Amino acid sequence: SQQGEEDPQALSIQEGENATMNCSYKTSINNLQWYRQNSGRGLVHLILIRSNEREKHSGRLRVTLDTSKKSSSLLITASRAADTASYFCATDAPGNRDDKIIFGKGTRLHILP
Amino acid sequence: DGGITQSPKYLFRKEGQNVTLSCEQNLNHDAMYWYRQDPGQGLRLIYYSQIVNDFQKGDIAEGYSVSREKKESFPLTVTSAQKNPTAFYLCASSMVSGTGAFYEQYFGPGTRLTVT
Numbered sequence: 001s002q003q004g005e006e007d008p009q010a011l012s013i014q015e016g017e018n019a020t021m022n023c024s025y026k027t028s029i030n031n032l033q034w035y036r037q038n039s040g041r042g043l044v045h046l047i048l049i050r051s052n053e054r055e056k057h058s059g060r061l062r063v064t065l066d067t068s069k070k071s072s073s074l075l076i077t078a079s080r081a082a083d084t085a086s087y088f089c090a091t092d093a094p095g096n097r098d099d100k101i102i103f104g105k106g107t108r109l110h111i112l113p
Numbered sequence: 114d115g116g117i118t119q120s121p122k123y124l125f126r127k128e129g130q131n132v133t134l135s136c137e138q139n140l141n142h143d144a145m146y147w148y149r150q151d152p153g154q155g156l157r158l159i160y161y162s163q164i165v166n167d168f169q170k171g172d173i174a175e176g177y178s179v180s181r182e183k184k185e186s187f188p189l190t191v192t193s194a195q196k197n198p199t200a201f202y203l204c205a206s207s208m209v210s211g212t213g214a215f216y217e218q219y220f221g222p223g224t225r226l227t228v229t
Contacts, residue, residue: 033214040201041222042222043218043220048215048216098163098169098214099163099215100214103148105153106154108153
């Protein structure tokens with residue numbers, strides 16, 4: 001069962017540019033999380049935003065959440081080669097009574113030198 | 114060093130054999146999870162456990178089994194009943210909030226299983 005869906009599926013930008021990825025979901029949530037995965041590695045947590053929050057920042061990362069549109073965006077400013085990775089959004093499951101989360105299929109970001 | 118480890122990194126098996134993937138954490142987390150990832154895809158939940166000696170099926174539990182005898186350990190067995198076992202397997206852990214997934218998950222490095 002897929003809750004979140006990222007857009008675009010793949011994105012290539014020049015180093016130094018900003019990268020924006022979007023996530024849409026179907027049902028109401030308590031939290032939305034963003035994770036990064038370098039090729040062949042485990043996932044690394046980036047940001048968790050709660051349903052009563054609209055925006056969060058962490059270094060060069062900015063996450064927004066619009067619960068009325070059931071969507072979130074991840075902005076990476078001043079991109080670097082090391083930002084090349086897949087980015088996943090994840091939400092708690094509908095009617096969630098535990099801690100499991102559901103991942104989207106991800107956006108593959110490639111930073112060009 | 115706190116963290117979550119998976120072993121081995123690469124695993125090769127013949128079709129029809131059961132295989133067990135190891136996952137250990139020293140983060141003192143109550144919850145642990147197993148995911149499967151296929152090329153170019155997101156993560157799909159196989160099994161999860163929120164407390165020792167208890168676990169629940171995820172979305173794709175058929176052909177897999179788990180045990181949770183210790184808080185630190187959550188091994189996954191891929192049985193011969195799993196029709197397409199070749200994949201990248203990821204283990205994760207988190208604190209427990211009880212509802213709403215209020216805590217981030219910490220992931221191991223993954224095990225790439227190839228069955229021929």
